[in-house]
Each structure stands twice: as C-alpha cells, then as structure tokens.
Amino acid sequence: MIKIEDLYHTYPNGVEALKGVSLEIQDGEFLAVMGQNGAGKTTLVKHINGLLKPTKGRVLVDDTDTTKLSVASLARKVGFVFQNPDHQLFSETVEDEISFALRNFGYDEKTVKERVDWALNLLDLAGYQKVSPFMLSGGERKRVALASVLAWDPKIVILDEPTIGQDSQQKERLRQFITQLNRQEKTVIIVTHDIEFVAECKPRMVLMAEGKILADGEARKVLTDPELASRASVVLPEISQIFLRLENLGFPRDVIDVYEAERLLLKRMG
Amino acid sequence: MGIIEAKSLTYTYPIGSKPAFEDVTLRIEKGEFVLVTGPSGCGKTTLCRCLNGLIPHFYLGKLEGEITVAGLKVSDHPIHELAQHVGMVFQNPENQLFALTVEKDVAFGLENLGKPREEIRERVDWALKTTGTYELRNRAPYDLSGGQQQRVAIASVLAMQPEIVVFDEPTSFLDPLGARKIFEVINSLNKDLGITVILVEHRLDLTTRYSSRVIVLDKGRIVLDGEPRTIFNSEAVRLLGVGIPKATRLCQILKPKGVDLGRTPLSSEEAYELLREALKQ
Numbered sequence: 001m002i003k004i005e006d007l008y009h010t011y012p013n014g015v016e017a018l019k020g021v022s023l024e025i026q027d028g029e030f031l032a033v034m035g036q037n038g039a040g041k042t043t044l045v046k047h048i049n050g051l052l053k054p055t056k057g058r059v060l061v062d063d064t065d066t067t068k069l070s071v072a073s074l075a076r077k078v079g080f081v082f083q084n085p086d087h088q089l090f091s092e093t094v095e096d097e098i099s100f101a102l103r104n105f106g107y108d109e110k111t112v113k114e115r116v117d118w119a120l121n122l123l124d125l126a127g128y129q130k131v132s133p134f135m136l137s138g139g140e141r142k143r144v145a146l147a148s149v150l151a152w153d154p155k156i157v158i159l160d161e162p163t164i165g166q167d168s169q170q171k172e173r174l175r176q177f178i179t180q181l182n183r184q185e186k187t188v189i190i191v192t193h194d195i196e197f198v199a200e201c202k203p204r205m206v207l208m209a210e211g212k213i214l215a216d217g218e219a220r221k222v223l224t225d226p227e228l229a230s231r232a233s234v235v236l237p238e239i240s241q242i243f244l245r246l247e248n249l250g251f252p253r254d255v256i257d258v259y260e261a262e263r264l265l266l267k268r269m270g
Numbered sequence: 271m272g273i274i275e276a277k278s279l280t281y282t283y284p285i286g287s288k289p290a291f292e293d294v295t296l297r298i299e300k301g302e303f304v305l306v307t308g309p310s311g312c313g314k315t316t317l318c319r320c321l322n323g324l325i326p327h328f329y330l331g332k333l334e335g336e337i338t339v340a341g342l343k344v345s346d347h348p349i350h351e352l353a354q355h356v357g358m359v360f361q362n363p364e365n366q367l368f369a370l371t372v373e374k375d376v377a378f379g380l381e382n383l384g385k386p387r388e389e390i391r392e393r394v395d396w397a398l399k400t401t402g403t404y405e406l407r408n409r410a411p412y413d414l415s416g417g418q419q420q421r422v423a424i425a426s427v428l429a430m431q432p433e434i435v436v437f438d439e440p441t442s443f444l445d446p447l448g449a450r451k452i453f454e455v456i457n458s459l460n461k462d463l464g465i466t467v468i469l470v471e472h473r474l475d476l477t478t479r480y481s482s483r484v485i486v487l488d489k490g491r492i493v494l495d496g497e498p499r500t501i502f503n504s505e506a507v508r509l510l511g512v513g514i515p516k517a518t519r520l521c522q523i524l525k526p527k528g529v530d531l532g533r534t535p536l537s538s539e540e541a542y543e544l545l546r547e548a549l550k551q
Contacts, residue, residue: 036445037416083443084362135283138361138439139310164442165361167309167472169511193445196475196516235446238475238516241538242545249549258520262527265520269529269548 001026002048002156002187007057009043017043019211020057027155028185030178032198032219035208036233041191042083044208045158048189049078061156076105079154083161083191085138085145094120094136095129098148105152119147122177124170139165156187163194175201199223199237199256207232224254271341272297273434273466274321279335281316281325290316291490294335300433303460303467303480305498307512308487314470317487318436321468322356323349340433353379357427357435361442363419366426367411372403375411376426397429400463401455417448424455434466435459441473449476456480475515478502478536486512499534517541 002025009018017040025031033041046052047059050066059066066074082088091097098119102112120126123143128136133144142165150157163171171194178188178201192198198205198219205222207215209232215222222228226244229236236244243255251268255261279294291313298304306314319325323344326333337344340355360366369375376397380390398404401421406414411422420440427435437456441449457480459465471477478484484501486494488510494501501507502514503522514522517538521531531548535541 037448086362132285135285137311137315138442143310161443165310165439165472167511168513170310171513172511193449195446196513199516233445233447235450238538238541239520242517242520242542245542246545246549249546258516258523261520262523265524265529265545266527269524270527 001062003060004047005058007047007059008055009047009052010055017211021213023206023213023216025187025189027187028182029187030182030201030203031189031206032203033189033191033206033208034193034198034234039208040211041208042160045160045189045191048156048158049080050074077154078156078158079149079152080158081146081149081160081162083164085141088145089133089141092132093130094125094133094144097133097144098151101148101152115151119151122150123147124173139167139170142166143170156189157181159188159190161192162190163192163197171197195223195235195237199239207234220254220256223256273300274298274339276337277335279320279337281320282332283329284331286331289490291487294492296492298466300466301464303482304469305474305477305481305484306468306470306487307472307474307484309511312487313490314487315438318358318438318468318470320344321434321436322358323347323352350382354383354430355432355434357430357432359423359427359435359437359440361439363416363423366423367419370410371407372409372411372422373407375422376429379426379430393429393431397425400428401425416443417451420444420452421455428459432465434468436468438470439472446476449473453477453480472513474513478515486510498536503534
C-alpha cells in the first residue's frame with residue numbers, strides 16, 4: 001500500500017510543485033493521474049519511487065517511509081517508466097537493455113533470458129533482441145522502456161505517459177496488460193494526458209491542478225464534470241462531450257465510452 | 271507538378287535488413303494539409319526524413335526511386351538548401367532548441383544562411399508574432415513550458431519561410447489544451463499563409479478537423495490515401511488499428527445496426543448535431 005500524507009515539494013529553484021497532497025493507494029489498484037502540464041503529476045509520482053524526497057509530509061510504501069530507503073532498494077518494488085524513452089535507454093541492443101536491471105538484481109542467466117523473452121512478447125517486440133533501440137521508431141522505443149521495467153516484475157508500476165506514440169492496437173494491449181497486473185494484486189499508476197485511453201480503462205482518477213488534488217474518484221464521475229474539467233484545464237472525452245449535450249433529450253450525462261453510448265442510442269433509435 | 275512528388279521510393283537504413291518503406295508513390299499539391307498516420311513502426315518518421323534530405327544525406331543507407339520537394343531533387347541538394355523550403359518540427363522540442371534566448375534560437379537558421387541583419391530582424395519578429403511567442407523572445411528556451419517550447423520550435427522553422435512544414439507528432443508531450451493551441455497555430459500556417467502541412471499523428475481526434483487528406487501507412491507502404499471522411503469510413507482503417515476519432519467511431523458502429531446519420535462526423539460537435547437531428551425524427 002502507498003500512503004501519501006500532506007505532501008509538499010519545493011524544488012531548489014523555489015517552484016512549489018506540491019502543496020499538501022494526501023492520497024492512499026491500495027494494492028492492486030489502477031490509478032490515473034491527470035492534469036495540465038505543470039500541475040505536479042510527475043513530481044507526485046517521483047516521490048513513490050524515492051527519486052524525490054518530501055519537503056514536508058510523508059510518503060510510505062508498504063509502511064516504510066521512503067526517506068529511510070535508497071532509490072536502489074525501492075526500485076525492486078517500484079518500477080518507473082519515464083515519459084521520454086530517450087532518458088532511459090542506453091544499451092546497444094534491445095536485449096541488453098532489458099537484461100540490464102535483471103542482472104543487477106542478481107538473477108541467473110537462465111531466468112534473465114526467460115524474463116527478457118517474456119517481456120519482449122508482451123510488448124510485441126519479439127525478433128528485436130539484437131536491434132539497437134536507437135534504430136527503432138519512437139513508439140517502439142517507448143515499448144522497450146516499458147519492457148525493461150516490467151521484466152523485473154515490480155509490485156508497483158508507475159508509467160509516465162505510457163501511450164505516447166502508440167497506435168490503438170498497442171493501447172489495447174497495454175490496457176489488457178494493466179488489467180492482468182491488477183489481477184495479480186499489483187498496483188499500476190499512470191500519469192497521462194490521454195483522456196480517451198482513461199475513458200476506455202475507467203480507472204480511479206486523481207485530477208491535479210497547481211500542486212493540489214482537485215478531484216479523486218471514478219473516471220466516469222470525474223470525466224463528466226465540465227466545471228471540474230475547466231478548472232483543471234482538461235478536455236473531456238469526445239463521447240462525454242456528446243452526452244453532456246444530449247442530456248436535455250433524456251439521456252444520462254455520465255457516459256464516457258463508445259460502446260455504452262452505442263447501447264443507449266440504439267435503445268432509443270434502433 | 272506537385273510540391274512533393276515521390277516515385278517508387280524505397281529506403282533501407284544502413285544497418286537495416288529490410289526497407290523501412292517500400293515503393294512509395296505520392297503526389298502532394300501546394301497548400302494541402304495532409305495527416306499521415308499508421309501503426310507504430312510503419313515508416314512514418316522515416317518518410318518525413320526524406321522530405322528535407324536527412325535521408326539520404328545524414329542517415330545514409332540506400333534510397334531508390336525518385337523524390338522531388340519544392341522542385342528540388344532531394345538526393346542532389348544538401349540539407350541546408352532543402353531547409354529553406356521544408357521545415358521540420360519534432361516530437362520533443364527539447365531536442366530542437368539549444369540557444370540561450372528564444373530570439374537567438376529563432377534567428378539561428380537565418381544567421382547561418384548569412385542573411386542581412388535587417389532581414390533577420392524582420393523575419394524573426396514575424397515568426398515570433400505568428401506563433402504567439404514574441405513576449406517570450408528574451409527568455410531561455412529551457413525555462414519555458416513544453417507548449418511554449420514547441421511554439422518556439424515552430425517559430426524557428428517558420429523564420430526560414432518554408433513552403434512546406436513537416437510536423438512529427440508535435441504535441442505528444444503536451445496536455446490537450448496545449449496541444450490544441452499548437453494545432454491551431456499549425457492550421458493558421460496552412461489556411462492563412464498557404465504553407466503545405468504534413469502532420470504525422472496518432473491523435474486523430476484533435477487533428478482530423480484541420481486536414482484535407484489522410485494517408486495511412488502500414489509496414490512501410492501507403493495503404494490508404496484520401497479525404498478523411500472516406501478513409502475513416504473504410505473497413506480497412508479499422509482493421510489496421512488506426513485510432514479514428516471516437517465521435518466518428520460511434521456513428522460508424524451505429525450504421526450497420528440501422529442508425530444511419532447520413533454523414534460521417536469528424537468531431538463531437540458534429541456528431542452531436544447529427545444525433546440531435548436523428549433523434550427528432
């Protein structure tokens with residue numbers, strides 16, 4: 001479990017990125033953190049793997065204060081995939097990239113190989129073992145970065161903008177994979193601007209603005225509240241925009257998903 | 271003659287075993303707004319690199335067939351010459367900006383061309399104003415927000431007064447409102463200045479409304495090419511996994527079930543109007 005208590009963070013240049021954030025995330029939860037650029041999303045999640053330490057307040061991961069743990073020891077438990085894969089990738093081949101952390105954690109070569117193959121298949125990268133990550137497209141590099149973290153099977157997975165450069169099939173795979181992780185009681189936290197992806201996944205959602213949490217609840221509720229959206233400068237999903245206007249024709253207003261929209265419209269018009 | 275013409279273009283990277291794209295034949299007219307999309311790894315970025323000569327001059331490798339951009343045969347003209355006709359804006363402005371002030375960044379290309387001081391001044395100011403970054407001119411690029419940085423990157427390309435600008439997923443690091451602002455700047459380059467725009471994107475919900483044409487690549491080949499409504503209506507586009515706008519998708523799945531809205535909407539506003547009409551009946 002992750003417990004964040006009245007967290008403040010001020011960067012050395014004086015920017016107050018977090019101003020009193022409290023949040024509890026249970027094992028096996030899927031949480032999406034959304035909000036405008038500069039709202040404090042990335043600053044918040046960097047406290048969970050200890051990359052940042054609180055200026056004030058506390059962050060507990062499985063009851064241990066992150067200030068008492070090194071980033072290296074937290075890493076075994078908390079996997080973090082950065083927004084820009086180029087900040088993360090450095091090896092000469094995809095295979096080396098994915099085995100790097102596994103070897104550091106001291107797995108034997110047989111296990112390393114198994115885990116690498118597993119991660120490659122999972123992210124649709126089979127056959128890329130010997131390829132240089134820098135020969136790949138932006139979307140493929142992003143998947144290599146994901147594979148390299150998922151390979152060591154962390155209990156908490158933090159993904160910063162996981163859908164960048166991904167087409168709809170890759171996004172669907174990612175969605176299914178997150179569900180699978182949740183079933184194994186693993187916690188998945190994504191930071192994202194991809195409102196349509198969130199509308200499809202319907203996770204618990206935390207909406208941030210100016211270093212504070214503006215709303216915390218079901219995606220369906222948060223993404224159908226235009227007043228909240230405008231305060232957080234978020235653009236609502238297309239389906240939600242349609243149904244907010246159809247409300248005066250007797251439709252429910254909290255519809256965010258294409259298939260649900262289809263069902264409701266067919267009931268009336270089919 | 272089109273502003274971009276490619277004939278049977280095939281390209282293989284120096285250490286690639288198979289072509290990144292193959293047998294691409296394409297003609298783009300001056301003033302078009304072309305959206306290029308397709309599954310991850312389909313060759314979109316590689317194709318863009320041919321338009322300003324990064325391929326073959328920088329990336330080397332094997333380029334077969336013929337490509338002409340703004341009347342210049344790409345293989346016969348160096349990158350700096352092509353850069354005066356074709357601007358490139360990438361995903362991450364951090365990779366593109368480097369000077370100490372916004373103004374210097376925007377002036378860099380023109381200084382390199384040895385343009386007279388007065389002309390540089392004029393063109394830099396114009397580019398800054400067009401992209402809404404004039405007020406930021408004395409700031410350091412690394413100190414700006416992602417959206418501001420991307421507008422500065424566009425300004426530095428615009429200062430060269432190119433006839434064509436290629437955008438390779440220019441908003442992937444931005445929030446939706448920031449992204450919308452960028453797309454509006456891009457749209458005005460096209461509609462107000464007549465610049466030919468090639469936009470590589472996965473986020474079709476935010477971009478389709480501006481485009482006059484959609485090209486879909488798959489496994490290095492052009493598989494669909496046409497007007498957005500026609501393309502999004504095709505069964506092929508769904509099978510390829512192209513993420514068409516949700517409003518479009520909704521009306522598409524209603525159709526075989528007997529609810530035909532007559533037209534294919536490209537935005538939520540349009541879908542709402544069509545649904546309201548249909549519900550009245």
